[in-house]
Each structure stands twice: as C-alpha cells, then as structure tokens.
Amino acid sequence: MKKVYIYFMAIIMFTFICFIPFFEQVKAIDRKVYDEAGILSHREVAELESLATELGEKWDTDFLILTTNETNGLYIKDYMANFYDEKIDEQGLSKWNATILSLDMKHRDVYLSAFYKGKLYIDEKRIDQILDEVTPYLSNGNYYEAFREYLYQVNDYMGREPAKWYLQWWFQILVSLGIGAIVVVGLALNVGGRVTVTSRTYLDTKKSRVLQEKDRYIRTVVTKQKKPSQKSSGSGGGTTPGGHSFSGGGRKF
Template sequence: MSKARKIGHFFMLLSIIFVLFLPRITAQAESLNQKQFVYDDAKLLTNEEKAELEALSSKLSKERNTAFLIITVNGTKGKNFVQYVEDFYDEKAPGYDKPHGNPAILFIDMKNRDVHIAGYKKAEDYLDNKRIDLVLDKITPDLSNGDYFHAFSKFITLSHEYMGYRPGISPDNLVFKWWFQLLIAIGVAGLIVGLMAYRSGGRVTVNSHTYLNSNQSRIINKSDRFVRQTVTKQKKPSNNNSSSGGGGISRGGHSHSGGSRKF
C-alpha cells in the first residue's frame, strides 16, 4: 500500500471517529452545568410526567440559554419560601450555561400551599416581576385543581415565550397576537380598497349648502346649551389573589425577580 493511500485511510478513520463522537461532545457542551431540571421531592408527578418535563425543559432551556427548573417540597424546614429558593440557588449553583447562571425557578410547597417563581441573571431581566405575575395568573388555577403536570408544562412554555420579548414590553399586549395582527392587516386592506373604489367613481361636489338660499332661509343660527352633568362612582373590586414576595437578594449576594401566590 502506497504512503499516500495510507495517509488517506488515516484521515478517513479520523473523520469517522469525529462524526461518531461529535454528537456526544456537542450534547455535553449544550448543558455542561445543568443536568437536572425537575426536583419533585413532593412526589407530585409520575415517572413518565417527570421524564416528559425534563425533556421539554432541556429543549426550551437551550433556546433561551436559561434553565427552567421545577422544585416541589412538603415543607421548607422553617424557612420562608423565598429564602428557601435563594439558598437553593446559592448552594446548588444552577444555571444552563454555567454555575450560578441563568435559571427561572418554579417552587411549590405543598404543606403551606405556596407557589413562587424567581428569575436570576438573564431571567431576572427577561422574566421580571410583572411577567412572573402573568405566568402565575395562568398556572395557579391548575395548581388549585391538582393538575400539576399541566401547570408545570405551562410554566416552562410561558417562561420560554415571555423571554423571547425584550424587557419592558408586555408579552400579553394585543399588538403581539397573531390574530390581532391579521385583523389589522385585513382592516388596512379593506380601507385601501374602499378608498380606491371611492375615488374611481368621481368626486361628489354636492353638500348641505348647495340648495340652501341664505337670503330667504329663516334659519339664523343654532347652538347647544349645557344643562347638567351626572357623575357616578363605582368601587373598584379588590384582587384577593394578588402576588407577594417579589424580587430580592440572596444571602450569597445574587439578585433575582420574583412573585408568589397561595393555591
């Protein structure tokens, strides 16, 4: 076998090895720090549900470079639930890209019926207190009904969706809804077509003064007289499901956004 052929076979062998091991190397690089996304100590999920949530969170976490984590417990060992999550972040150092990276954490305490969401680093900006309130609005009814898998799935997908909007914008604004944009497009198109049809028929020059003889008309002037004003008052309904326990700073010095509810 010639020297050139040997060199060719050698590089072919290297190429085969590279192709075989590249997916494993890439997979490790994608989530070098975060290997677990669901910590179900309260045993609210079946093994199948937990596996499905792990897969969903792993996929969407990659797209936002943010680990979407779920933690369930039966009691916080005397800690405030916010402090419990803060200590988890300080001690476990979660984050998709690196230790103490970018996680969004959903925390459930079944003993006290508390639900808390916190966002660190990138998630603190893109999943701020207001957006966390929006997520809580949508998942709290499912938690109250005992539909934990559905609530956890919503948390992951909604958090992923909301982090796709730049900070300071309400993701629930009608402007960003596809059906609203479609209605606007149809309305603008209808307006343009109507305007074109109007102009194609010629301009109308007859108006209210065309047949009015101002010298013989007895109408001199007209006016409107303001008689009275009526003001009604209505008490604003209170929101009994308001959020509490917003953002703060952990004992390890890590700031975060946050919001909490009872369910």
C-alpha cells in the same frame, strides 16, 4: 491629541469588558425537575425534563421546577434562594441563568423567581402574568399541566424584548459610549491647561478671621408619617444569601 486618543480607546475597551457577562455562555444544569414532594409520576418527570431542556437550550437559561413538603421553617422564597446557592456552588459558577417555579405543598405556596438573563426578561409584572395562568392548574391539583404551562409561558417571554427596555445590552453600550465621548470632548477642550486659581488664592489667612457667631432658636417642627404596612414575604424579588439578585413573585394556590 494623542493623549485624548489614548483615553478614548481605553474607554471603548473598558465598555466592552464590562459587557462581556452579557455574552457569557453559562453551563446548564443536567437535572431540571426536583420533585421532592413526590407529586409527579416518573413519566411526567421525564416529559417535563425533556421539555425544560429543549426550551431552555434556546435561551441559554435553565427552567427549573422545585417542589417540597418541608421547607424547614422557611418561606418558599427563602427555601428557593438556598437551593439556588447550593446548585450554583455545585457547578462552580459565578452566575447562572435560571428561572425556578417552587411549590411548598405543606403551606400551599407557589413562588416564581428568575436570575441573571432570566431576570432581564421575567420581571415581577411578567411573573404575575405567568402565575395568573399557572395557579388555577395548581389549585385544581393538575400539577403536570401547571408545570407545562409555566415552561411554555417562560419560553414565550424569553422570546420577546427584555422586560425593561433600558436593560437591553445595545442600549447600555450606547450609553457607555456616549458617556465616553463626553469625557473625551471634555479632555480635548482642556488640553490647553487647567486653571489653578481657587477661592483661597487671594485669601490672607493672617488677617482674615470670623468676626461674630450667633445661633438663634426659631421653632421645633414635628412631622408625622404613617408607618408602612408589612409586605407579604411572597411579593417581589430579592437576593440569595450568596449575593445573587433575582426577580420574583408568589401567592397561595
């Protein structure tokens, strides 16, 4: 039983080590608004910086705004992914909680993405709902109002339950402990020793041999499958070149 107890304690320690990232405090980036397209006034940038900082501090997650007139031939989703990798490398972090609203002013594309803790609360469904509220402002050229609405919408969703209930940290810990308990029970039931008899135990390999082999052709079956249509590059999330997974969604404005 002492051996079983050691296994049980090891499983508990492993479980909590695995979930340390859920409680890790991640340094926030100082700048929140990257208006490369120059569509905001200095006053609007200052006010959005203040609001993004205030709301983001509550959730240990940066709420960023990124605008550009030139993506160097990339779709705004890929441009954002490179931007994220650049900023996380500058901070020297292995993970960075963030949501980023990105605008390509040249092609009139908007894309909203969420990373790590942001991704737990802002999934594709919620992103579509946020864009439903934000896009009309963008279409009318009310960029300042669009960005304020984005910040308030993200703040609202971060204050709710995670987008997928099975991603809640307490549920995943319970699952891990449940699996650990099953393993320990299995060990306890097998304390008396293990059975070593296998299918080869009573097999005499000197006298056993294959008597006959035969291959018979029956028929050829050909199935047809419709080729899936290409999805828009703006749909769904993805992974940055640096390996950071994100939820996301985009559309024209």
